[in-house]
Amino acid sequence: MSKLVDRLKQASDGGAAPIGFKSAALPKQLPLALIGEISLPFEFKEPPRSLDAVLVKMARLPAEPGEWNKVKTSLGTIPWGIAAGSLSEKNLVQLKEASCDFAVLTPQETGAAALLEEDLGKVVMVDPSWTDATLRSLESLPVDAVLAENVAEKTALTLQSLMELRRLSMLTGKALIVRLSYFPPEKELAALLRVQARGLLFSIKSAKDVAEIGKLRTVIENLPRPKPGKSPGSPLIPAVTGRLAENEDEDEDEE
Numbered sequence: 719m720s721k722l723v724d725r726l727k728q729a730s731d732g733g734a735a736p737i738g739f740k741s742a743a744l745p746k747q748l749p750l751a752l753i754g755e756i757s758l759p760f761e762f763k764e765p766p767r768s769l770d771a772v773l774v775k776m777a778r779l780p781a782e783p784g785e786w787n788k789v790k791t792s793l794g795t796i797p798w799g800i801a802a803g804s805l806s807e808k809n810l811v812q813l814k815e816a817s818c819d820f821a822v823l824t825p826q827e828t829g830a831a832a833l834l835e836e837d838l839g840k841v842v843m844v845d846p847s848w849t850d851a852t853l854r855s856l857e858s859l860p861v862d863a864v865l866a867e868n869v870a871e872k873t874a875l876t877l878q879s880l881m882e883l884r885r886l887s888m889l890t891g892k893a894l895i896v897r898l899s900y901f902p903p904e905k906e907l908a909a910l911l912r913v914q915a916r917g918l919l920f921s922i923k924s925a926k927d928v929a930e931i932g933k934l935r936t937v938i939e940n941l942p943r944p945k946p947g948k949s950p951g952s953p954l955i956p957a958v959t960g961r962l963a964e965n966e967d968e969d970e971d972e973e
Contacts, residue, residue, distance in 0.1 A: 720839030721797035722771045722820045723862045725751045726893040729916040748938045750910065751917035752931055753895065755801070758789070763925070765794035768932035772798045773822065773919065779809055786816045799839065807831040814838045822865055833860050841865050841895065846882045853889035863893040865919065872899050875906050880913050887914040895919055901930050904937050911941065 728747045751770040758776055766772070772793055779802050789798060797819035802809075804827040813821060820839030823832065833840060842856060844864045856864065869882050887894040895917035896910065910918070920931060 720820050720837070720862065722751070722753075722799065722841075723839040723893075725770050725797075726863055726895075726916045730893060748935065749941065750907065750915065750938055751895075752935060752938075753917055753919045754922040754928070754931060755919055756922050760922070761788060762792040762928070765792070765796055766922075766928045766931075767796075768928060768935050769796060770917075771819065772796060773801055774798060775801045778802060779805075779812070786818075790817060799841070803827055805829075805832060807835060810835040810838055820862070823861075839863070842892075843867060844886055844890065846886060850885075850889055853886065854891075857889075857891035861892055863895055863917070864890050865895045865897065867897045869896065874900075875902065875909060880909055883910070883915060884913040893917065901934055904941070907934075907938055908941055 725747065729749050729751050748770075752768065753771045753773055754766060754769045755773040755775055758774065774789060779800070799820035799822060800813055800818055801822035803824055805813075805821060805823060806829050810821060810832050814835070814837060818838065820841055821832075822841045822843060824843055839862050840860065841863045842861050842865065844853065844856070844866060846866070846869055864886060866883060866886050869879055869886075883894065883896060893916040894914060896915050897919040899921070901920070902910070920927065922928060922931075
């Protein structure tokens with residue numbers, strides 16, 4: 719399984735540590751996975767431990783698998799993925815052979831056969847302007863997560879942003895990753911958890927950005943953990959249909 723997908727599932731469980739021998743000694747994972755996006759030829763001087771994964775953005779895939787060596791060396795054991803616009807099934811097989819962990823797919827440019835590639839995490843870019851029916855269609859497809867872009871404002875989240883993010887997580891039924899162009903304060907992080915966000919994506923252009931994400935990680939560690947087991951599509955209001963049905967039966971008996 720993709721390491722990023724596994725990390726997102728841990729976030730869905732409230733950042734719980736794995737169950738097993740010596741699990742009490744393991745640190746709890748954050749309820750939000752932190753992902754950094756880079757553009758080549760950017761390289762990390764040392765593995766960015768504050769990141770759960772790294773997304774490599776490029777216009778085209780390298781011609782030779784050996785060109786990935788610099789990326790893999792600078793990241794150490796941190797999982798990495800690719801966002802390169804059009805990706806074919808053959809491309810995904812090559813990426814998996816190069817130890818790529820996940821791929822961000824653009825629906826309009828990705829071949830349908832690419833969804834059948836196993837072991838590689840698949841993240842689909844979604845647009846809030848899509849209809850409810852289109853967003854719901856993703857629930858039955860072999861997709862691991864969705865990436866929301868052009869939703870959050872440049873300097874602060876708005877109520878409209880939260881409403882759109884909640885709609886995306888609820889209708890798709892997939893782990894929601896949100897792209898942000900700034901580092902949000904504590905209260906906004908808590909709000910993102912409330913709308914079922916499972917990961918945050920930030921652009922990295924310098925070591926300063928990596929340091930800022932490290933500070934953000936400390937803030938998230940101190941946030942109240944959401945209750946585990948609540949799925950993105952679960953209702954906010956308890957269902958009352960069963961009780962209403964009982965009342966209707968009682969009324970019919972009285973008649």
